[in-house]
Amino acid sequence: MNSIITLDHVSKTFKGKTAVDDLSLSIEEGSVVALLGPNGAGKTTTVSMILGLQDPTEGTxxxxxxKPRDTAVRDRIGAMLQDVNVIEGLTVLETIDLFRHYYSKxxxxxxLVEISGLEAEKNKRASALSGGQKRRLGFALALAGDPSILFLDEPTVGMDITARQHFWETVRGMAARGRTIILTTHYLEEADSIADRIVVINKGKLIADGSAxxxxxSTNQKTIYFTAGPGLTPEMLAGIGAITDVTWSGRRVKIISPDTDQVIFAIVQRQLDIKDIEIHTGGLEDAFQFLVQQ
Known part of the structure; x- marks a missing residue:
């Protein structure tokens, strides 16, 4: 497959602080890539540089x-960023139609009105929309030019369940037609369900790259959930080997471990006061937390 986006040893520094650190990445045409990382990891800065909104300090x-700022390139990309700014005085319909005229095709x-899900609000002033409705309008504007590459930065924040389902149906349809989609999100279940590739960035560096x-x-982590009885204390779990992390939520306990059999054996052997045991194969969120804590 052809590489449609290439970052070659890209770094970005702000006032002596490195936001993106020697990042090299190649994205193939027609792929759906989730760019993940904790707050401040460099995701938004990376997307901004790819869009030409910022210049890299180093790299290409x-x-x-x-190049990102070439007119021919901009005509073929769409972006839905976190902040949706609308033009005062224009209706939803007028706003969408205005953006359409920025593109050749x-x-x-x-x-686009159907994509936004704002048919009932199309004659309403865009500035009067709710936060979730503005996100849906922003999605329609990002698709106005029928882009070859679509950037989605935390796209479903503020959307209700129905709007979110409609949104992902539209995105899946675009992916099926061979569009390239770059996604950042804190909703890891969304990334897991739609992305065919996961890229994890932490402290500006690439730390993981592959399918979900x-x-x-790769992290080989599983999760044990149980309810702790009154006789169980955190100190009683501290001496059990193969435990990576323990989280208490009231009396509900979550243990992360690469060897759940060993942990369960130790719990039974010590006759610890627990009940309602559940064991889960590590999900993307567990893997993500493990990776960024290294």
Whole structure:
């Protein structure tokens, strides 16, 4: 497959602080990539540089065979960023139609209204929309030019369940048509369900890259949940080997371990006061937490 986005030893420094540190990455055409990381990891800065909103301090970025600020490149990309700013005085319909005219091959106006899910609000001033409605409008604006590459930065924040389902149905349809989608999100279950590739960044550095299944398998972590009886204390668990992390939520306990059999054997052997035991294969969230804590 052809690389549609390439970052070659890219770094970005702000007033002596490194936000992105020697990042090299190649993204193939038609892939759906989730760019994950904790707050301040460098995700938004990376996306901003790919979009040409910021220049890298070092390294080079190429997309669609050109530079981020090339007119021909901008005509083929769409971006839904965290902040959606609307033009005062324009209706939803007028706002979408205005953005359509920025592109050489825009999607039909009615199609974009349907994508936004704002048919009932199309004659309402865009500035009067709720936060979730503005996010949906921002999605329609990002798709106005029928982009080859779509950037989604925390796209479903503020959306209700129905709007979120409609949103992901539309994104899956775009992916099926071969569009390249770059996604950042704190909702890891969304990344797990839609992305065919997960890229994890921490402190500006690439720390993991692979499919969701590969990322989950690489950490070899499983989770034990149980309810602690009144006789169990944190100190009683401290001496058990193979425990990576323990979290107490009231009397509900979560243990992360690469060897749950060993942990359960030790609990039974010591006759610890627990009940309602559940064992889960590590999910993406568990793997993510493990990776960023290293």
């Amino acid at each position: 970025i190429r997309l669609l065979g050109g 825009p999607l039909p106006l009615q199609k 299944a590969e990322i989950k398998a």
